[in-house]
């Protein structure tokens with residue numbers, strides 16, 4: 001695609017965008033500026049306008065029905081989570097039986113490790129990416145310690161080579177090979193939160209299986225961002241949150257994937273709770289845990305209806321727009337942001353701006369991370385003050401996510417215009 005840094009170009013793209021009407025389905029914060037550009041959907045997605053009515057309905061039904069709402073409300077709470085499964089399964093490319101919405105992300109990964117990280121004295125290592133999201137790193141450290149291992153020995157981090165920013169797939173595959181007899185689990189973020197690098201989950205899964213290891217993924221930055229085919233890729237397990245790309249509200253419930261070959265195995269060790277117990281006998285309240293078949297067999301508790309009602313409203317928007325159309329726009333919009341950053345880097349060489357996200361669209365989603373080595377954090381603070389809402393990570397990286405559901409090509413143009421002004425000021 002031939003991009004141009006003009007308002008006319010951006011407006012023409014927006015006019016031709018089949019998803020252009022979705023922008024109006026979201027609330028935009030104003031934060032006191034007229035021309036606000038929200039590029040932080042990778043941290044907290046914006047609120048779909050339909051969320052309010054969905055939550056208010058459940059509040060009203062709670063008032064009207066009390067406990068009877070579990071079975072007699074409009075959307076009975078007893079089985080409420082089942083209503084979210086079809087859209088969620090579609091988003092991650094899974095069968096409905098392989099997905100359930102529950103708990104929060106880090107909690108879910110710990111629960112899945114109970115079943116899928118079962119180290120022995122000789123096969124106990126976990127291969128993961130260097131500079132993981134801190135919660136995942138703490139999870140790996142405490143899980144290996146819990147099983148009596150030293151994290152420095154048990155966790156093998158694959159890092160970018162010296163002078164590089166991205167992890168080479170060949171280096172991950174080599175690490176798996178080199179530890180073929182000792183690796184129990186290959187655990188990666190599907191997309192690295194910092195660089196935006198999308199890993200080839202199909203290939204990593206095959207490599208893990210080839211040496212007798214399990215493959216699991218944290219999809220916090222991948223679910224709702226890039227098309228996924230977890231079932232076909234043969235991934236063993238995955239978990240993700242719903243408040244970033246999936247716009248479900250701050251801290252809302254996450255979701256898990258368990259491949260059906262594991263979901264059909266009731267003998268797989270797990271921590272049980274009544275919501276994971278066979279629903280046909282759940283209310284007999286008898287001893288003897290019998291897991292539900294599929295991902296639902298990992299549930300513990302009855303579900304938070306207010307949060308899930310917000311999540312349902314948001315998933316409905318995804319189901320309507322469709323991941324194929326979202327991906328198509330995401331590639332164009334992310335490409336335009338990349339182009340805009342490249343023009344700024346050319347115009348202001350002393351600012352030492354560079355894109356660290358992969359250049360290849362097949363290796364990224366809706367994210368561009370830029371290094372601003374030549375400027376201090378002040379540039380980022382000025383951006384926020386000027387209404388460009390992005391995210392800063394030490395020492396000097398700005399992460400931006402242009403969302404195909406609610407960002408426009410005009411947003412990217414405005415970003416370029418504001419940055420040009422800020423960088424020009426910095427030159428004096």
Ligand SMILES: *Cc1c(COP(=O)(O)O)cnc(C)c1O
Nearest residue numbers: 104105106133135193218220241
């Ligand atoms: C956002 C994010 C988390 C957050 O975990 P919560 O348990 O939802 O607080 C964890 N891991 C990754 C990779 C993330 O991007």
